[in-house]
Amino acid sequence: MNTQPGSAYFIEERTETLVTHTLSVLVDNEPGVLARVIGLFSARGYNIDSLTVSEVSHERHVSRITIVTTALAEVIVQIKSQLERLVPVHRVTDLTEVAKQNNHEKPLERELALIKVAGTGENRLEALRLADAFKATVIDATTEHFVFEMTGRVNKIEQFIQIMQPLGLVEVCRTGLAALNRGPEGM
Amino acid sequence: MAEQMTGAEMVVRALADQGVTDIFGYPGGAVLPIYDELFMQDKVRHILVRHEQGATHAAEGFARSTGKPGVVLVTSGPGATNAVTGLTDALMDSIPLVCITGQVPTHLIGSDAFQECDTVGITRSCTKHNYLVKTIEDLPRVLHEAFQVATTGRPGPVVVDIPKDVQFASGHYVGPENISHQTYHPKVKGDEAKIEAAVALMMRAKKPVFYTGGGVINSGPEASRLLRELVKLTGFPITSTLMGLGSYPAADPQWLGMLGMHGTYEANMAMHDCDLMINIGARFDDRITGRLDAFSPGSRKIHVDIDPSSLNKNVKVDIPILGDCAHVLEDMLRLVRASKAKPDGAALKEWWGEIEGWRGRKSLNYRKSDKIIMPQFAIERLYEACKPHDTYITTEVGQHQMWAAQYFHFEEPNRWMTSGGLGTMGYGFPAAIGTQVAHPESLCVDIAGDASILMNIQELSTAVQYRLPVKVFILNNQYMGMVRQWQQLLHGNRHSESYMESLPDFVKLAEAYGAHGIRAETPDELDGKIAEMIDSDMPVLFDCRVASLANCFPMIPSGKAHNEMLLGDDVAEEEIEKAIEGSGKALV
Ligand SMILES: Cc1ncc(C[n+]2csc(CCOP(=O)(O)OP(=O)(O)O)c2C)c(N)n1
Numbered sequence: 001m002n003t004q005p006g007s008a009y010f011i012e013e014r015t016e017t018l019v020t021h022t023l024s025v026l027v028d029n030e031p032g033v034l035a036r037v038i039g040l041f042s043a044r045g046y047n048i049d050s051l052t053v054s055e056v057s058h059e060r061h062v063s064r065i066t067i068v069t070t071a072l073a074e075v076i077v078q079i080k081s082q083l084e085r086l087v088p089v090h091r092v093t094d095l096t097e098v099a100k101q102n103n104h105e106k107p108l109e110r111e112l113a114l115i116k117v118a119g120t121g122e123n124r125l126e127a128l129r130l131a132d133a134f135k136a137t138v139i140d141a142t143t144e145h146f147v148f149e150m151t152g153r154v155n156k157i158e159q160f161i162q163i164m165q166p167l168g169l170v171e172v173c174r175t176g177l178a179a180l181n182r183g184p185e186g187m
Numbered sequence: 188m189a190e191q192m193t194g195a196e197m198v199v200r201a202l203a204d205q206g207v208t209d210i211f212g213y214p215g216g217a218v219l220p221i222y223d224e225l226f227m228q229d230k231v232r233h234i235l236v237r238h239e240q241g242a243t244h245a246a247e248g249f250a251r252s253t254g255k256p257g258v259v260l261v262t263s264g265p266g267a268t269n270a271v272t273g274l275t276d277a278l279m280d281s282i283p284l285v286c287i288t289g290q291v292p293t294h295l296i297g298s299d300a301f302q303e304c305d306t307v308g309i310t311r312s313c314t315k316h317n318y319l320v321k322t323i324e325d326l327p328r329v330l331h332e333a334f335q336v337a338t339t340g341r342p343g344p345v346v347v348d349i350p351k352d353v354q355f356a357s358g359h360y361v362g363p364e365n366i367s368h369q370t371y372h373p374k375v376k377g378d379e380a381k382i383e384a385a386v387a388l389m390m391r392a393k394k395p396v397f398y399t400g401g402g403v404i405n406s407g408p409e410a411s412r413l414l415r416e417l418v419k420l421t422g423f424p425i426t427s428t429l430m431g432l433g434s435y436p437a438a439d440p441q442w443l444g445m446l447g448m449h450g451t452y453e454a455n456m457a458m459h460d461c462d463l464m465i466n467i468g469a470r471f472d473d474r475i476t477g478r479l480d481a482f483s484p485g486s487r488k489i490h491v492d493i494d495p496s497s498l499n500k501n502v503k504v505d506i507p508i509l510g511d512c513a514h515v516l517e518d519m520l521r522l523v524r525a526s527k528a529k530p531d532g533a534a535l536k537e538w539w540g541e542i543e544g545w546r547g548r549k550s551l552n553y554r555k556s557d558k559i560i561m562p563q564f565a566i567e568r569l570y571e572a573c574k575p576h577d578t579y580i581t582t583e584v585g586q587h588q589m590w591a592a593q594y595f596h597f598e599e600p601n602r603w604m605t606s607g608g609l610g611t612m613g614y615g616f617p618a619a620i621g622t623q624v625a626h627p628e629s630l631c632v633d634i635a636g637d638a639s640i641l642m643n644i645q646e647l648s649t650a651v652q653y654r655l656p657v658k659v660f661i662l663n664n665q666y667m668g669m670v671r672q673w674q675q676l677l678h679g680n681r682h683s684e685s686y687m688e689s690l691p692d693f694v695k696l697a698e699a700y701g702a703h704g705i706r707a708e709t710p711d712e713l714d715g716k717i718a719e720m721i722d723s724d725m726p727v728l729f730d731c732r733v734a735s736l737a738n739c740f741p742m743i744p745s746g747k748a749h750n751e752m753l754l755g756d757d758v759a760e761e762e763i764e765k766a767i768e769g770s771g772k773a774l775v
């Protein structure tokens with residue numbers, strides 16, 4: 001018996017689990033290329049958890065876009081082929097996939113964060129002590145505030161930000177993920 | 188040898204160098220320099236449409252009927268926005284278009300200047316690629332690249348937005364020979380090992396079926412030729428999507444007719460019950476698959492497509508083959524010929540027996556009448572009358588489109604132009620104009636509905652101006668028939684806004700434009716009037732008054748599987764209303 005609602009559009013209930021992948025996309029650094037990539041994600045309903053862009057070869061006008069996305073495994077495959085279809089895209093590498101093939105848990109992933117904390121007295125001292133433990137460096141300070149710079153894995157940065165919350169956290173700026181695979185080979 | 192010329196000259200020169208003979212357009216402030224250049228030469232003919240949407244569909248008709256890219260020229264702002272529907276249509280149906288849009292001068296971009304719009308922003312998601320050309324140095328490269336991108340890989344529309352100052356600027360022209368995109372190089376040759384595996388499956392199959400699509404047409408006439416050979420060599424049955432009609436001859440006994448929502452019973456049953464599906468250049472669209480979890484449950488699937496993102500998108504397949512249809516078909520043929528194993532004759536005989544059983548249901552039968560013209564009958568008569576001619580058919584969107592697909596039969600590719608993916612009412616008439624421009628001596632007929640034809644009726648003026656004897660065969664049921672049918676299926680037969688109140692007198696309308704108008708009201712006068720239409724050397728509006736409440740069958744009702752079709756002759760009215768139940772009514 002057909003238990004599906006009658007419609008020309010079939011509605012599927014998906015129960016599979018979501019996976020998070022880090023994709024590295026080499027593109028021609030031409031106007032609008034980022035809009036194309038982002039537009040693809042919004043038009044097709046894909047998620048962007050994190051996005052980092054910058055030019056990596058000045059002479060060849062090539063930029064590297066690092067995208068962290070969460071989706072069903074088969075949708076991740078779709079995302080890659082949809083990205084590859086964009087004319088200015090040179091290559092898409094699924095760093096998570098490559099890491100797995102090489103028996104690594106994950107690709108190398110780092111993020112940089114600037115964290116402003118304001119306060120006096122015991123809170124201020126505590127913030128400084130914790131920053132030291134987390135290997136965050138002070139890049140600006142007055143008697144009322146610090147700005148910490150911190151590089152590391154995403155969960156370490158998130159943990160630090162959480163701890164700073166009660167100690168007078170004012171604002172945070174994060175770069176998004178930079179990622180490469182381990183080993184001597186390039187993408 | 189680089190030549191010095193203005194941007195506007197480069198545009199016209201590049202078109203000529205690309206072999207473009209005809210373009211479709213509409214002038215305005217931001218493209219006047221290009222229009223001035225067009226005026227001073229006679230290599231490229233410009234067809235003045237009456238609305239920019241008309242230009243895009245005309246270019247689509249031109250492209251689809253010739254295999255060459257269609258070219259559009261429009262002004263900035265409203266000119267560009269009016270082109271958006273046609274660009275989207277071309278993207279959905281993989282039609283190669285190059286659309287040149289004028290833009291305000293570079294120093295005014297971003298200032299909300301008169302007739303400025305963010306053309307590259309607006310068209311980013313409805314083109315295969317687009318360019319804003321900011322300097323004269325980039326212009327020749329971009330123009331030639333646009334043709335390369337539009338016509339190779341999976342074809343599609345490309346927009347080149349040219350600010351007015353760049354059209355006036357002077358620079359060095361470079362010809363197409365010297366240009367190739369740095370990184371864009373689609374793969375055309377299929378993976379040999381996968382093709383081998385596919386052929387091995389084919390030789391073992393007991394219930395195989397070829398399921399082909401628009402990709403075969405896009406790949407060129409060679410692909411259709413190779414497909415015919417392969418189908419003959421294997422003895423397998425073949426069906427096709429709406430977009431693929433004509434790639435295999437409809438008169439051949441191995442042809443099952445179109446599949447999908449309004450496909451034949453035998454085609455859909457064969458798809459459902461097959462043990463091997465060989466998809467060549469089709470994309471498992473939802474109009475084809477019906478209910479996905481019940482789609483051809485027992486089959487292994489081979490899928491040949493030039494677009495990697497089409498593979499494993501809607502349906503998981505066993506052997507995905509990335510490549511151009513003609514290239515892959517050629518390899519398949521070679522491997523089938525060389526194969527020691529041969530198709531399983533005994534199993535195929537049994538399979539054909541089953542198929543003949545389904546064919547015996549005669550799913551395209553309909554109730555005949557000698558008092559009113561049944562729409563299906565009208566198409567059958569039109570088909571018979573067109574047979575002796577070199578005919579090209581376009582359609583609008585609605586019931587008439589499906590009836591045309593069911594009752595008009597195609598023996599050759601590139602003869603059938605219809606809006607499949609986007610389903611754009613208003614496509615057919617300008618598309619027929621574009622087709623007629625490409626084939627001035629042929630018979631070009633737009634099979635239309637009374638509602639659709641009004642969406643681009645202004646193009647009658649274009650047809651008259653250029654003496655393009657396009658025939659518009661309107662199945663006038665005084666309803667947006669397809670909407671009314673769905674209202675009957677889904678919404679208690681309440682005809683909310685689907686009755687075409689105050690339709691014009693199409694005969695007088697034709698005359699007002701300087702075209703010829705014909706009306707047929709009874710079956711017995713139909714043949715004579717159709718002959719009059721075909722014999723006329725003028726554009727004709729043919730007002731064919733048909734039964735107003737006929738439904739389009741057979742039909743896979745919403746959310747049902749291929750083996751749950753409604754057939755036309757055995758459904759009672761109450762059954763139609765119950766065919767789609769429950770919460771699905773909210774979904775279309
Ligand atoms: C531009 C556009 N608007 C709306 C629709 C939705 N639509 C699909 S079929 C149809 C009715 C078409 O009526 P008609 O042209 O008279 O053809 P018939 O179905 O009666 O043969 C409508 C409104 C569409 N496909 N395209």
